[in-house]
Amino acid sequence: MAIGSLSAPVTGPIGQMATQGADTVARFLQDSGVLAGSEGGGQLMQQMRDVASDLVVSAMQFLGVPYKRGGTNANGFDCSGFTRHVFENSLGLILPRRSRDQARSPSLLPIRKDELRPGDLVFFNTMRSAFSHVGIYVGDGKFIHAPRTGSKVRVEDMREAYWTKRFNGARRAPGTVPALTVGADGNVSTQGSTVLRAEIPAEKLQ
Numbered sequence: 208m209a210i211g212s213l214s215a216p217v218t219g220p221i222g223q224m225a226t227q228g229a230d231t232v233a234r235f236l237q238d239s240g241v242l243a244g245s246e247g248g249g250q251l252m253q254q255m256r257d258v259a260s261d262l263v264v265s266a267m268q269f270l271g272v273p274y275k276r277g278g279t280n281a282n283g284f285d286c287s288g289f290t291r292h293v294f295e296n297s298l299g300l301i302l303p304r305r306s307r308d309q310a311r312s313p314s315l316l317p318i319r320k321d322e323l324r325p326g327d328l329v330f331f332n333t334m335r336s337a338f339s340h341v342g343i344y345v346g347d348g349k350f351i352h353a354p355r356t357g358s359k360v361r362v363e364d365m366r367e368a369y370w371t372k373r374f375n376g377a378r379r380a381p382g383t384v385p386a387l388t389v390g391a392d393g394n395v396s397t398q399g400s401t402v403l404r405a406e407i408p409a410e411k412l413q
Contacts, residue, residue, distance in 0.1 A: 262326040265297040266343045266351050272360045274353050279304075284353040284360060286341050290328060293343060300380055306330065310338035315378035323377055328363065331377040338375050 266289075275283025279292055287306040294300045302309045309315070312332050318327060325346045333340040342352025349368045353359075365374065 217247070226375050228372045249303075259353060260278040262293060262297045263343070263345050263351075266345070269360045270362070272353070274356055274360075276356065286353045289353040289360060290341050290343060295378065298380055307336070308343040309341055309379060310376065312378070317382055318377050318379050320374065324379070328378045330377065331373040332375050333368060333373055344377070356407075358375070361363070 209272050210253075219235050227302075247285070269281060269289065269292075272281055273283050274285065275288075277288065278284045279288035281292075287304060290306075290309065291302045291304060294302050300314065302315075303312055306321065309328060315328065323329070323344050325344060326346045329344050329350050330338045331342075332338070333342040340352070342350040343365075344350045344365075345362060349362050349364050350362065351362045354361065354363075358363060363370065365371065
């Protein structure tokens with residue numbers, strides 16, 4: 208679950224999770240060289256610290272894992288095997304196996320490109336077929352994915368011409384938006400959507 212800011216000071220388990228998650232993301236970004244030579248490096252680092260997304264932390268742990276067609280674990284991933292593994296292990300959400308089926312999953316919410324937040328799924332047409340490739344958005348226009356045979360899980364810039372031309376759309380798992388505000392009615396309001404309090408474990412709101 209991606210955590211941004213609550214209407215009250217963040218304390219207890221959720222505060223610890225946010226702090227530890229942000230530090231872990233920052234360390235992965237620095238060690239992997241994702242920030243090197245990037246004018247938006249500082250912005251990406253701050254965005255990761257603000258969001259502290261468990262899902263992004265989980266995804267970053269697999270940087271360098273080799274691509275394997277049909278792969279669904281840390282021994283090797285294909286693109287949809289990677290997203291499925293990360294979502295299941297960080298959110299407990301089991302996505303369909305194929306990227307095009309993930310894009311059509313009723314459990315995910317369609318979002319616009321200008322609404323992207325870390326942890327969202329991003330889809331591309333890389334095989335002359337809609338939604339034939341998928342990755343996870345990490346912020347600052349970048350996403351992490353398992354690219355193709357002979358490559359490894361890595362972070363790339365969606366603003367590069369290749370990816371811009373092939374972008375198909377994005378999806379979000381309910382409860383993963385970063386900015387949360389608990390209203391008087393007990394519902395959690397987010398930018399662009401509202402998530403019922405019942406959808407978020409009680410211990411995450413303490």
